[in-house]
Amino acid sequence: MGSVAVLEQSLPEDPAARRRRGIPRGAWVGIVPFTLYVLVFLGGPLYEVIYGAFTTTGGSLTWHNFSQTFSQPEYRSAFEESLKISVVTSLLGGFFGVWLACAVVTAGPRSPLRRIVGSGAGVLAYFAGVPLAFAFIATLGRYGEATTLLGHVGIDLGASGFDISSLTGVELAYVYFQVPLMVLLITPALEGLRPEWREAATGLGASTFGYIRHVAAPVLAPAILGGLLLLFGNAFAAYATSYALVGIYVNLVPGWIQQLISGNVLVDENGIGLALGVEMIVVIAVVMVAYGLLQRRATRWLR
Amino acid sequence: MSSDHRQPAKRTRGMALAVVVAGTLAIALAASSGAASGATNWSTATSATSGGGLSALIKAAKAEGTLNVIADPKNWADYGVEISTFEKLYGIKVNDENPLGTSQQEITAVQDLGSQSRAPDVVDIGQSYALANASLFAPYKVAEWSDIPAANKDPQGRWWNDYGGYVSIGCNTSIVKVCPTSFAQMTNPEYKNDIALDDPPTTANSAFSGVWAAALANGGSLANIQPGITFFQTLHHDGNFVETPGLPAAIASGQTPIVIDWDYNNAAETGLNKAKFKWTVAIPTDASFAAYYAAAINVKAPDPAAARLWEEFLFSPKGQNIWLEGYARPIELPTMIKSGSVNKTFEKLLPPVAVAAKYPTQAQVTAAEALIAKEWAASQS
Numbered sequence: 001m002g003s004v005a006v007l008e009q010s011l012p013e014d015p016a017a018r019r020r021r022g023i024p025r026g027a028w029v030g031i032v033p034f035t036l037y038v039l040v041f042l043g044g045p046l047y048e049v050i051y052g053a054f055t056t057t058g059g060s061l062t063w064h065n066f067s068q069t070f071s072q073p074e075y076r077s078a079f080e081e082s083l084k085i086s087v088v089t090s091l092l093g094g095f096f097g098v099w100l101a102c103a104v105v106t107a108g109p110r111s112p113l114r115r116i117v118g119s120g121a122g123v124l125a126y127f128a129g130v131p132l133a134f135a136f137i138a139t140l141g142r143y144g145e146a147t148t149l150l151g152h153v154g155i156d157l158g159a160s161g162f163d164i165s166s167l168t169g170v171e172l173a174y175v176y177f178q179v180p181l182m183v184l185l186i187t188p189a190l191e192g193l194r195p196e197w198r199e200a201a202t203g204l205g206a207s208t209f210g211y212i213r214h215v216a217a218p219v220l221a222p223a224i225l226g227g228l229l230l231l232f233g234n235a236f237a238a239y240a241t242s243y244a245l246v247g248i249y250v251n252l253v254p255g256w257i258q259q260l261i262s263g264n265v266l267v268d269e270n271g272i273g274l275a276l277g278v279e280m281i282v283v284i285a286v287v288m289v290a291y292g293l294l295q296r297r298a299t300r301w302l303r
Numbered sequence: 304m305s306s307d308h309r310q311p312a313k314r315t316r317g318m319a320l321a322v323v324v325a326g327t328l329a330i331a332l333a334a335s336s337g338a339a340s341g342a343t344n345w346s347t348a349t350s351a352t353s354g355g356g357l358s359a360l361i362k363a364a365k366a367e368g369t370l371n372v373i374a375d376p377k378n379w380a381d382y383g384v385e386i387s388t389f390e391k392l393y394g395i396k397v398n399d400e401n402p403l404g405t406s407q408q409e410i411t412a413v414q415d416l417g418s419q420s421r422a423p424d425v426v427d428i429g430q431s432y433a434l435a436n437a438s439l440f441a442p443y444k445v446a447e448w449s450d451i452p453a454a455n456k457d458p459q460g461r462w463w464n465d466y467g468g469y470v471s472i473g474c475n476t477s478i479v480k481v482c483p484t485s486f487a488q489m490t491n492p493e494y495k496n497d498i499a500l501d502d503p504p505t506t507a508n509s510a511f512s513g514v515w516a517a518a519l520a521n522g523g524s525l526a527n528i529q530p531g532i533t534f535f536q537t538l539h540h541d542g543n544f545v546e547t548p549g550l551p552a553a554i555a556s557g558q559t560p561i562v563i564d565w566d567y568n569n570a571a572e573t574g575l576n577k578a579k580f581k582w583t584v585a586i587p588t589d590a591s592f593a594a595y596y597a598a599a600i601n602v603k604a605p606d607p608a609a610a611r612l613w614e615e616f617l618f619s620p621k622g623q624n625i626w627l628e629g630y631a632r633p634i635e636l637p638t639m640i641k642s643g644s645v646n647k648t649f650e651k652l653l654p655p656v657a658v659a660a661k662y663p664t665q666a667q668v669t670a671a672e673a674l675i676a677k678e679w680a681a682s683q684s
Binding site for chain 2: 073074077078134137141142143158163164165166243246247249251258259262269270
């Protein structure tokens with residue numbers, strides 16, 4: 001889930017706040033180490049990926065790698081499946097995340113529920129990858145703890161058609177980290193909804209529905225959409241969770257990249273893997289720009 | 304080496320970057336180390352004899368003091384013991400870079416690191432990688448060269464097979480009542496949701512070989528892997544196949560009660576899980592498919608003498624018996640059995656093979672890989 005950390009770095013700074021504080025001369029020296037770090041560990045690999053995608057192993061310019069990714073059905077279906085799983089799990093995660101965040105925010109700032117959910121979400125949003133996959137196998141797998149307990153009370157998960165080694169299993173695991181991430185993303189926006197607005201609306205004769213429709217929804221919409229975009233990027237770049245649960249049965253783009261650039265079977269297909277990487281970078285870049293724009297709107301009411 | 308699996312993490316080409324940073328410096332370093340090894344230039348020696356004999360080689364290797372190996376997991380065919388024994392024997396420090404890496408990563412490291420001091424001296428890679436990249440390797444023949452069958456080595460000595468194994472069926476007897484001993488039995492409905500490959504066959508050579516073995520059992524041949532793909536499609540369709548890769552954690556949790564993998568990997572699981580359940584290993588009676596890995600010396604090895612000494616050590620009876628202890632079949636096993644230098648205790652622990660395997664040609668491997676790459680994903684959906 002490295003993508004989230006990267007995306008968060010890119011939160012646009014509020015220009016008004018910058019004017020108010022004023023930036024002292026020479027302050028740029030402070031960001032030199034960080035800039036170097038980014039150049040070496042992001043810029044370098046980025047150059048390698050893009051350069052490799054556009055060149056043959058001999059070093060001459062080529063479009064072959066990209067044309068392969070567009071013409072071969074397995075790569076196309078990988079993109080479709082990656083997009084599908086990202087959309088489905090970000091919508092599910094977004095829905096339940098907003099629901100949970102609403103419940104928590106209405107519980108009031110001092111309620112224990114809020115503190116528990118807040119810190120829980122902070123931890124669980126980053127619980128992903130192989131550990132998450134094996135946690136699911138140990139819980140809901142064929143001989144998992146929950147499966148066994150349910151078996152004792154007469155519920156046979158296996159016979160009911162549920163199987164953790166399936167697309168449903170992978171989506172379930174993804175939603176597990178998507179929900180808490182949405183809670184983290186949306187809680188500040190919900191907290192920004194001032195009680196006065198509601199009182200004012202009610203005072204002017206608005207029903208609850210009218211308040212939500214004309215006040216809360218328009219104020220929250222950019223934040224919710226932005227949150228959904230982040231969840232999308234999060235799921236799009238995720239890979240290890242799915243790999244440990246079902247191998248390549250769920251056919252995802254990062255899975256192909258792994259097979260192409262570091263497998264033990266497909267020889268000399270590096271370039272196609274790099275081309276897929278470039279295409280993923282493009283998708284994530286679009287998501288980030290859209291997120292940045294939405295974030296600017298979302299913060300307008302939250303100062 | 305190639306452990307293929309065991310580490311499904313995202314991989315980047317970060318290594319290439321290090322080249323950019325350290326490239327120039329390293330060329331200077333390597334040039335000086337080449338000159339320091341005295342009378343013999345070991346980087347061009349094609350055998351210990353041609354360089355002045357084994358004791359001269361040992362002396363030069365000790366002077367270098369280090370050896371860089373890559374992608375040798377400690378518990379894979381007992382590489383951990385190979386390394387520690389070598390270190391103790393010669394007082395040479397062995398750096399095992401990226402122990403869980405894959406064959407492709409080994410090749411990438413050799414290409415990208417050039418003659419830097421941290422470049423791999425030796426590699427242990429899948430056969431097709433050795434053939435495709437032979438120009439990266441130095442011609443060298445170990446003392447036991449004549450004990451290696453002609454089909455298992457490059458005539459020029461740029462690579463040669465080191466150890467291998469058979470495709471086998473590992474089985475958890477506390478979950479599975481009657482363990483299958485053939486591919487034919489695996490279609491039985493009693494194995495519903497039981498059977499896994501250790502990794503996807505597009506990533507791991509072991510799983511790829513598992514599909515090929517299934518092809519042999521189902522009317523296919525070394526020229527035709529298609530029946531293997533169809534076999535797993537049927538298993539998948541009937542619900543006998545588990546999509547979860549049969550990684551050690553999946554085996555330990557019972558999620559994958561039957562795993563098709565190299566016999567040495569399955570045999571290692573027996574020991575790892577003996578406290579919880581019995582894990583049996585059988586070589587399928589209807590298919591013998593084996594493959595060897597290949598050893599090679601980096602033509603630009605920063606420690607050329609240590610690299611050659613390491614190979615001499617691995618192919619001496621001592622090194623070969625350590626692989627055998629890790630349940631792998633060393634390439635010299637037949638001649639060692641004949642000469643009596645084999646460790647009989649370890650030899651007895653190998654799962655018995657009914658029919659000796661035949662090996663595919665490189666053209667057959669390439670064709671089979673292309674077919675798997677094209678059809679596997681679709682056959683499983």
